[in-house]
Amino acid sequence: MSEIRIEHVSKSFNGQYAVQDANLTIADGEFLVLLGPSGCGKTTLLRTVAGLGMADSGRISIDGRDVTYLKPGERKISMVFQSYAIFPHMTVRDNIGFGLKMNNVPASEIQANVAEAAELLHIENLLDRRPSDMSGGQRQRVAVARALAMKAEVLLMDEPLSNLDALLRLEMRAELKRLLADVNATTIYVTHDQIEALSMGDRIAVMKDGEIQQVDGPSTVYDHPSNQFVGSFIGNPPMNFLTGTVSAANGSVSVAVGPDQITPAAALAPALKAFDQKPVTIGIRAESMEALSSPVPGAIKVSVVVVEPLGPQNLLTVGLGDQRLKVSTHPSFPVAAGDDLWLQFPSDQIRWIDPKTEQVLS
Ligand code: ATP
Numbered sequence: 001m002s003e004i005r006i007e008h009v010s011k012s013f014n015g016q017y018a019v020q021d022a023n024l025t026i027a028d029g030e031f032l033v034l035l036g037p038s039g040c041g042k043t044t045l046l047r048t049v050a051g052l053g054m055a056d057s058g059r060i061s062i063d064g065r066d067v068t069y070l071k072p073g074e075r076k077i078s079m080v081f082q083s084y085a086i087f088p089h090m091t092v093r094d095n096i097g098f099g100l101k102m103n104n105v106p107a108s109e110i111q112a113n114v115a116e117a118a119e120l121l122h123i124e125n126l127l128d129r130r131p132s133d134m135s136g137g138q139r140q141r142v143a144v145a146r147a148l149a150m151k152a153e154v155l156l157m158d159e160p161l162s163n164l165d166a167l168l169r170l171e172m173r174a175e176l177k178r179l180l181a182d183v184n185a186t187t188i189y190v191t192h193d194q195i196e197a198l199s200m201g202d203r204i205a206v207m208k209d210g211e212i213q214q215v216d217g218p219s220t221v222y223d224h225p226s227n228q229f230v231g232s233f234i235g236n237p238p239m240n241f242l243t244g245t246v247s248a249a250n251g252s253v254s255v256a257v258g259p260d261q262i263t264p265a266a267a268l269a270p271a272l273k274a275f276d277q278k279p280v281t282i283g284i285r286a287e288s289m290e291a292l293s294s295p296v297p298g299a300i301k302v303s304v305v306v307v308e309p310l311g312p313q314n315l316l317t318v319g320l321g322d323q324r325l326k327v328s329t330h331p332s333f334p335v336a337a338g339d340d341l342w343l344q345f346p347s348d349q350i351r352w353i354d355p356k357t358e359q360v361l362s
Contacts (some may be wrong), residue, residue, distance in 0.1 A: 009058030
């Protein structure tokens, strides 16, 4: 059992919160991704779990043991950093075994752990080489192998793929996912890359300005963001946000978008009634709208500004009054800049957002 519990953890630098009241429980064997833009506090939070930076307040426990004030070496964790932190002039074998040697592990055990980690990462043939004359991807594998060789039940990774080129990153992402599923360590993985987070995490904790915004599985943070920030940070393109005006009369609720009307799902009508005659933000993903070449009742008329063919889809930028939307269509759908289109907004795909709090209504 290696559950990690982070309770009310805060950390400030120069009077500014880097992490504010973080609460997070990572289950035994879970792969949790900390995701957010640069400077949102991901690394600071990870460092408090690692013991490289003490929390100002709050409590961190691993496997039920309070580690808040323990040194890194006393926490039974293993780490991989963005910079790899491997020794260029030491052989790969010695690099992988370095942490174990520091912990005075017997030589036979080091040898066995190094061999096993090297095999997992397919670098058995590199054991006698030096990282100084290896590629970025190979060095990355060495850094991960070194962390795995420690056989710690908790693995902390800070942007481990960020120094790799796009293709290698894609390859390593899948490899790491397979590997981490095999070793079953409880993992916290920091990244600012939302695709990496969606593709790898069992759950994703989205951070902004030192605060955790949402913690959920990848499909939930994508489909049901808790607020406008999460919808805008996750997804490429980000979720669209449009302004509409609510009208609630005679028990029915509709939302005017320009000259057209959207009827919300019945379950959301009570929450929207509170916005009668006021603006509301409509959140919808590019692929959630259906584009039609001719008008149908309930569809919203837009004009196509730009068509970007992206292979499996065309990404359209369309204008709705002075608002802009991204819409994805199948490449076989005939469309050109300047065309009029009609968009259907399926009511179960719309997220209604309070423009003041930016929270999604439920
Ligand atoms: P990145 O993705 O760019 O690494 P991050 O989300 O990991 O960003 P942190 O590195 O945790 O963010 O930084 C959070 C905030 O704390 C930032 O405003 C940063 O400038 C500040 N900060 C972090 N470490 C220190 C430090 N040692 N001294 C002063 N301020 C710091």
